[in-house]
Amino acid sequence: MTTISENSKNLDMALSNDRARVLKSLVLSDTLFSFATRAAAYAVLLLLAGIIISLIVGAWPAMKAFGFEFLVTERWAPQLEPEPVLGALAPIYGTLVSSFIAMLIAVPFGLGIAIFLTELCPHSIRRPIRLAIELLAGIPSIIYGMWGFFVLGPFLANYIEPSIVAAVVNIPVLNSIFSGEMVSNLSLFNASLILAIMILPFITAIAVDVFSTVPPVLKEAAYGIGCTTWEVVNNVVLPFTRVGVVGGVMLALGRALGETMAVTFIIGNSFKITGSIFAPSTTISAAIASEFAESEGLHQSALILLGLLLFVLTFIVLATARFMLMRLEKRAGA
C-alpha cells in the first residue's frame, strides 16, 4: 500500500515538474514571439522615420532656396539661369482636383454597386460581379495607363468631350470648367476618370464587406414595419456601417492621391492651372515620375520636396479620416 501511495506521490511530483517545464518553455516561446512581433512593428516605425528624414535631407536645398514661396508659386521653370524658379502650386492643384473628381465619380458608383450586391442582386450573378470588381483591383496601374492613353482618352476627346463643351458653351461658370480650348486625349478629366475606375474596387469591396456585417434581424425588422429597400439602406444599413464605409473611402482617396503611372500617362504633364478640367495638368507623383531621372541639383531637390509634400498631404487626409471616424464612433456611442 505504502509503495503504491508513494508511487502515486512520486508520479504527481513528476507530473507537476513536467508541467512546470512545459509551462516554462511556453513562456519562453511566448516571450520570443512577443519580441519578434514587437521588433517587426518597431522596424516599420524606424523605416518610416528613415524615409521622412531622407526626404527632408534631400528636400533641404529646395526648402532653403524657395521657402514658403514654393507652395504658392505656379511657375515650374527648371531651365532658368542662374537659378531655376520652381513652385508646387500646379502639381498640388492637379493632385487635389484629380482625386476630388475621381472620388466624386467613384464613391456613388462604388456604394451603389455594393448596395446592389448585398441587398438587391439575385444570388446567381452576385459572384460574377464581385469577381469582376475584384479583378479590376488586380489590374496593374500601367495597364490602366496604356488603356487610358490608347483607348479611353481618344474616345473621350473625339466623342464625349466636344458635346459637353458644346452643351455648356453659354453657361458662365461651366464654360470655363468645361472649356473647349484644349480638348485632347490627355487631360485632367481623363486622368480623373481612370483614377475613378482604379479606386472603384477598393470602395466596393470594403463597402460589400461592411454591409454584410449588418445583422439580418435589423433589416428584417425594418422590412417588417413596411420600409422600402431605399429606406432600409438609408436608415439601417448606412448608419450601421458608416465607419467602415468612410474608412474604405479614405483608403481609396489615399490611393488616388499617390497614384503615379496611370496618371503620368494620361494627365498631359503640364504645369499650368487653367481652371478647365479638359486641359492637361500634372500631379505631384506624375511630376516626380517624369522628371526625376533627368533632374539635377535644385531641380531634383524640388522634386524630393514635392514627394515630402505628398507625404504630408496623404498624412493629413488619413489623419482627418481617423478624426472623423473617432467623432462618428463617439456620436454613435452616445
Added chain:
Amino acid sequence: MKFSTLIAAGFALAASVSVAFAEDISGAGATFPYPIYSKWADAYKKVSGVGLNYQSIGSGAGRKQIQAKTVTFGATDIPQKEEYLNTNGFVQFPMVMGGIVAIVNLEGVAGGDLVLDGDTLAKIYLGKVKTWDDAAIATLNPKSKLPSLPIIVIRRSDGSGTTFNFTTYLSAVSADFKKSVGAGEAVEWPVGIGAAGNAGVAANVMQTKGSIGYVEYAYATQNGLAWTDMVNSAGKRVKPNLSSFKAAAAKGDWANAKNFYLILANSPGEASWPMMATTFILMYAQPSDPAASSAALKYFDWAYSNGAKMAEDLDYVPMPDSVIAQVRSAWKGIAK
C-alpha cells in the same frame, strides 16, 4: 524538384550570368543612340566576342552613373562644358549624329507636304500661333488647304537631350523664345501636353488630331508620321533626310571645338537641315579599371571604322572622317 536543388540551380544560373557579363562593356545614358549602339554591339560581339551592356536611361541619369563609376562609359546628348569635364576628370567625344523633325497629325497631310520656318515653329511652341490656318503657317504653305483646327502642342515631359537640341534651335532663331523659354533639357513650356520619351511624343501625335510634336527622325519614319520640311538659315526649303543631315553635320566646326563642345543648331549652308542632335560619350581620363576602359575604346574604334553603314541604315549620321581622326587623337588622353 527539391528545394535545395532549386537553390543550387539558382546559384549556378547566377554564377553563369555573372561570368557572361564579366567581360561585357558597360555603359549607360542617352536613349537617342540606343538603337545604333545595340546594333553595333551585336555586330561587334560576332567579331570580337565582347558584348555591350548598355542601359538606355537618359542622358542625365547616364552622367550620374559614370560619376558614380558604376559604368565604364556614360552617354549624353548634351555636350558637357569644360568645367564639368575637368571637375570629374572626363574625356568627351562625339559618337553619332541625327536629325530632329517636327511631326504633325492633320488629315490629308503626308510627310513633306507642309513647310515651317524656325520662327513659326517657335511661335507654335510659345502658344502664339494657335490654329493651323494662322497667317504665319498659311503664308509658308500657300498651296495647302489648312483646317481651322486648334494646334495641340506636344512636347517632352521628361528631361531630354532632344528637348535640349530642339530648344537650342528655337532659341537660336527666335529672340522671343530665347527670352521667355530658353534652351534646356527640361524647360518651362508655356503651352502643350507633355509625353514621356521620343516614343511617347510620336504615339501622342499619332493619337491626336491637329497635333504637332518633335522627335528624332527615326521615330517619325518608323511610325509613318508626317514630318514637315523646314526653311533653313539660308532661307531654303529642305527635306529631312540623310543628305540634308550630312550637309548640316559637315558645317560643324569640330576642329576648333574644345572637348568637342559643339551644338549643331541652325547650321549654315543651303542644303543643311536646321535641327540636329549629336550624342557624346563620357569616359574617365584615369579609369579605375583600365582594362574595361580600353575594351570600351576598342568597341568605339571598331564602330567608327565599320559602323557607318549600319548607322545610316537607322537614319543616323556617322561622324565625318576628320572628326574621327580628332577623336582618336583625343583618346591618347585616356590612361591605358
